[in-house]
Amino acid sequence: MTVAERLDTRLAALAEISAGGPGVTRPSFGALERDAHAQVAAWAAQDGARAETDPAGNTVLIYGEGEPYLLVGSHLDSVPEGGRYDGTVGVLAGMEAAASVASELELGMRVVIFSAEEGARFGRPCLGSELATGAAPDGLLDGLRDGEGRSAADVAHESGLRPEACPPWLRAPEVAAYLEVHIEQGRVLERERVRLGVVDVIAGAARLEVELGGRPEHSGTTPMDDRLDALTAAAEVVLEVERIGREARHGVATVGRLDVHPNSVTTVPGGVRLVVDVRDVDAGRQDEAAAAVRAAITRIAGARGTPVEIRELASRAPVMLSAWPRLALAQACGEERLPFRVLPSGAGHDAAVVAHTAPSALLFVPTPNGRSHTPDEACRTEDVAVACAVVARALRRLDRDARGVADPDLTTTTPEG
Numbered sequence: 001m002t003v004a005e006r007l008d009t010r011l012a013a014l015a016e017i018s019a020g021g022p023g024v025t026r027p028s029f030g031a032l033e034r035d036a037h038a039q040v041a042a043w044a045a046q047d048g049a050r051a052e053t054d055p056a057g058n059t060v061l062i063y064g065e066g067e068p069y070l071l072v073g074s075h076l077d078s079v080p081e082g083g084r085y086d087g088t089v090g091v092l093a094g095m096e097a098a099a100s101v102a103s104e105l106e107l108g109m110r111v112v113i114f115s116a117e118e119g120a121r122f123g124r125p126c127l128g129s130e131l132a133t134g135a136a137p138d139g140l141l142d143g144l145r146d147g148e149g150r151s152a153a154d155v156a157h158e159s160g161l162r163p164e165a166c167p168p169w170l171r172a173p174e175v176a177a178y179l180e181v182h183i184e185q186g187r188v189l190e191r192e193r194v195r196l197g198v199v200d201v202i203a204g205a206a207r208l209e210v211e212l213g214g215r216p217e218h219s220g221t222t223p224m225d226d227r228l229d230a231l232t233a234a235a236e237v238v239l240e241v242e243r244i245g246r247e248a249r250h251g252v253a254t255v256g257r258l259d260v261h262p263n264s265v266t267t268v269p270g271g272v273r274l275v276v277d278v279r280d281v282d283a284g285r286q287d288e289a290a291a292a293v294r295a296a297i298t299r300i301a302g303a304r305g306t307p308v309e310i311r312e313l314a315s316r317a318p319v320m321l322s323a324w325p326r327l328a329l330a331q332a333c334g335e336e337r338l339p340f341r342v343l344p345s346g347a348g349h350d351a352a353v354v355a356h357t358a359p360s361a362l363l364f365v366p367t368p369n370g371r372s373h374t375p376d377e378a379c380r381t382e383d384v385a386v387a388c389a390v391v392a393r394a395l396r397r398l399d400r401d402a403r404g405v406a407d408p409d410l411t412t413t414t415p416e417g
């Protein structure tokens with residue numbers, strides 16, 4: 001069986017581990033996520049790898065014993081009705097590369113499957129990697145709730161996990177370097193007809209929750225000049241956020257969620273809660289855009305006499321990935337005679353979290369049509385097979401470097417420090 005054939009078989013098998021409905025639904029910290037981890041651990045056992053699961057539900061497949069070790073991986077949870085490649089491709093590619101090089105390396109070789117990477121269920125992404133690296137604030141999982149009002153901690157407990165007891169184990173020097181393969185979820189690689197992308201920066205995100213007030217009254221009897229309409233104020237905010245996003249050279253700004261109250265055909269809207277998502281690969285510009293959004297909301301609300309409250313839900317700075325593992329990927333592409341593109345990632349990934357405690361790099365494979373987080377998400381397994389070969393080469397190089405260079409570049413910096 002070729003690597004691409006094995007990838008196809010495994011991707012199809014994992015796609016079956018899903019709640020009903022179109023596409024793949026494997027909610028974070030849920031039973032199906034646990035089933036997918038168990039399936040992958042069973043495949044790894046066939047390669048002679050031993051599996052360990054930490055209290056946060058991160059599964060580690062040990063292909064080569066010893067410390068320090070090289071680490072590759074991604075995640076197996078999904079958004080509701082997502083695709084079969086997001087995360088999965090990185091786990092399977094990591095296993096292929098690890099199995100092919102582990103016996104040649106002096107360093108240890110492990111694959112990690114992070115739990116709860118998708119932010120769709122609990123509003124905050126990368127929970128497994130935050131717990132494994134010690135980045136999660138105390139009590140974080142008690143404060144996060146899913147759409148049914150259940151806390152992330154309760155959901156994890158029901159799946160037999162104890163995330164509050166997870167020690168911070170993922171860090172240098174035990175972890176020499178971390179590599180992640182992921183689908184691009186964009187159109188840059190396809191447009192430029194290259195099969196691989198080496199990511200330099202992972203965009204940050206500032207998220208603002210905005211509450212706009214109004215006066216709910218009968219829509220038939222309240223004159224137009226005597227209304228306090230929260231939704232028309234929100235409409236101005238949405239358009240202003242779009243304008244700010246368009247003006248940001250490398251950034252984006254989105255209102256993806258509006259909750260209208262009472263959301264009735266015959267009532268002037270009395271309240272709107274909306275969430276603004278601002279992202280950039282430059283920390284200073286991201287802060288500027290978020291400040292511009294705040295100023296615009298305050299101005300719009302002031303002009304209309306609309307009561308307004310703005311609350312920061314999250315503020316994550318962009319992450320510059322370390323030069324050492326990035327260079328290893330780029331050199332591996334060169335040795336395989338594969339043209340590659342250096343590009344930023346607009347989406348967040350576990351690699352952005354791990355980069356704060358160990359040198360990390362991210363390799364993209366093309367996503368046809370750029371469509372992701374939908375059932376028709378696509379990916380060519382031949383491209384993933386090529387990525388497996390590149391990662392295997394990069395791991396050999398990192399192993400050589402780690403032994404030959406006394407002090408590899410362990411620095412991880414965000415732009416502007």
Ligand SMILES: [Zn+2]
Nearest residue numbers: 086087117182
């Ligand atoms: Zn993903």
